[in-house]
Amino acid sequence: MARLTIDRLTKRFGDYKALDAVSLDVRDGEFIAILGPSGCGKTTLLRLVAGFDRAEEGTIAIGDRVVSSPEAHTPPEDRRIGIVFQSYALWPHMSVAENVGYSLRVAGVAAPERERRVREALELVGLASFAERRPAMLSGGQRQRVALARCLVASPSLVLLDEPLANLDVHLRASMEDEFHDFHARTGTTMFYITHDQAEAMALADRIAVMDRGQLMQLATPSELYREPANEMVAGFIGNGLIVPGEVRDANAGRAMARVFGVDVPVRCRPDQKLAAAAKLCLRSRDLVLAPPGPGTIPCRVRRSVYQGGYSRVEIAPEAMPDLTLEVHQPEGDPVNSGDAVGVRIAGGWVIPDAGPAAA
């Protein structure tokens, strides 16, 4: 178990910056998820941490040992980490027990000790009775667990997982999610978990690092990400936040009054939020309520209404800004039609602190 410190890590492919000065500090025993859209550099980051690739700039330290820096590079075989690959990468010519025991054999652990530890690892993932099988004869979920047992058997200081559930069906995902969670709770291993599935990240991680285009956008707990996104990208990416322009008129100790499309709205903000004429607000659908047009409401027009079972998802556009689309959930029994003029009341929101990436 160890902390992982990544400092201003930069990786280029040609002149494309796949990682741009990413800094990240993972605490000992923490479960951290790396979340971001496809191509944002998650796998690149993981491969640098594992040591498969070298970075041009920046350092990586595991525990208090610098394993990557522009001057020195510890090869993967000497990093004492575990990885679960998306494809599992189980060796087809070895039995389950041989797969799991491989790193111990490499380390020269004597046979009785090795067998004991392999058994323990397999018991941990509930596959003790499968030790002699070949990987080809296991189901997807079982393979996943063998891969997990294999990476844990040597008690690595750090476990890296690259979208480990991406190849599984929905039901298996949910149960494997629980297993990862239990496993982390039991062993307290530092986990570095890559995913592009928000729900997965929220369910599992102590903290989530959101990445976009090679940069770290925000590193925070799941609820903080949802409630207090640091910038527009995070606000829009996490939970489909709606972003609207507004004027911060009065801010004090985390509460502010903002003027949005001519209506005053009470919102949350940072304690140090300054007054601003052109700020951005993050709204959630549940903060918006449809009302008859009138004073205190924002005049809007209904674009379309999609029945979702129990409620309708209504897309509306403010008259003052017809290009912007807001989404409102409208309870059943109160239908609106496209083209209708409606009013919208805003119950709350969050003032996005700045436009650039947050300092982590």
Next chain:
Amino acid sequence: MAHAHAIPDGRTERALIYGLALLVGLLSILPLGRLLLEGFAPGGNPSLTAATTTLSADITWRATRNSIETALGGTLIAVLVGGTVAIIVSLTDIRARNAFVFLFVLPLMIPPQITALAWLQVVGPASPMLKMLGLAPPLGTRNPLYSREGIILLLGIQYAPLVFLTLRAGLRSLPRELIEAGLSAGARRLTVLRTIVLPLMTPPLVAGIALAFVSCVGNFGIPAFLGIPGRYPVLTTLIYQRLSGLGPGVLGEVAILSVLIGAIAMSGILLQDFMLRRADYRITTTSIAARPFELRRWRLPVEIGLWTLSLLVVVLPLAGLIITSLVTAYGVPLNAKTATLANYAYVLFDYAAAKRAFVNSFALSAGAALIIVVVAVPLAYFLVWRRSRLLRFLNIAAELPYALPGVVLAIASILIFLKPIPLLGFSIYNTVWIIFFAYVARFLVLGLRPVVSGYHQLDRALEEAAQVAGAGLLRRMVTIILPLVAPAAAAGALLIFLTAFNELTVSALLWSSGAETLGVVVFSLEQGGDSTYASALAVLTLIVTFALMLSTLLLAKRLPQGVLPWRD
């Protein structure tokens, strides 16, 4: 913070790469460099005297013209036959496809000299087969195969499978949507073939043409059996006759001739390389083959045509060969009185050179296969999973000795080993070891290619998983990679064994008494007029070859697709 202990990143790795580079250099760059040196700077002094003398000789130009003529003719036949068959086999619903492909590509695994020998048993006034059927022309008639046309015909038959395989690979990777889009646009099947399939197949077709041309130019077995008696010299036979008639004294001259034939072949290689680069037609196992065109009432006639063709070009000559091997004397028809196994007994038990040749060919082929696989597994590892300029260069270097005609490498080997090896002080010239060197150099790429495609089908994460488990390069190589690429390596080894076991071109120039190969003994028996013995020995080598080919079908499922030419 403590600093990473300064493990020099991949010291083993670097040592291994440089070791492999040195080896490939020795096997490829050194011989070819030595040959060029001899051609243009004999003894180290730049001089074009030898070159101009040789190049201005009449015979040089006759042989060059003959080489090009026969190569073009052979290529034309190979393309017509191989191309048509590839299209029919790939795009239509003929039955028993696998069996047919196996039979059709068989000539590729039959060495050219045996092809020639076999055809000589089918036609000609003394053919025991024709005598048996009562069809033999009167004695004294010249065998029509001893001619330019004979050489062209047999070259075409020999290399039609080569064009077939190149084109078939291309047709297989043709996305079926392209054909279906054409059909749904209302085009007839023949129109789709003409306007969509064939244009898309230009790159593999041109590549196949170039490959066939290069193979024809470099072929020795067929012109040796047909052209030498027919007084129709080509470059390969000219080199052979000069060297075997006059000895190492003419090395300077044959070096020039080798450079000449190498240059002709190189033009074909460059064309092929260029075309293959344009069309990325790696065989993707996931792509679904196009739904075959239904031939309906034409199916049976087409099938009959195909099978007749392959019976004509494969079974007929083999039958001729077998019949000759069973008669008491050449020119005698086969019947109850003349049938005998004495020819087999003679080459197996009495004829010392044949017995030696069996041992030599077997040991040379097995040894070369083994060494090459040991080199190919780490070499392919770096070629596929690491990229650098040095490695790209090594890849090309490894291809050259096989891509260029065999005589080029043979002459180069003589030049290197004529004198004792520097520092070591002993000579391998006139021993079996010079043949061994040439085999390893020439067939390296035959082992390398299947292993490379084996790596391409491996998930790199399998190796990385071992790496994070703490395993160093050598251990990963032995415990993870070797078991996973073993089937591909076995296929490569087998391909090398079969090719070397039947080889003539290189050993015809490098053999010495006591260091004969099977190819050489068949050749000299036939040259001495002992067709019955030659046929018996040829039949025996073919039996070994076919048995090994069939045995591979058993492990076929574990092999990457496209590494064994005879497996569809």
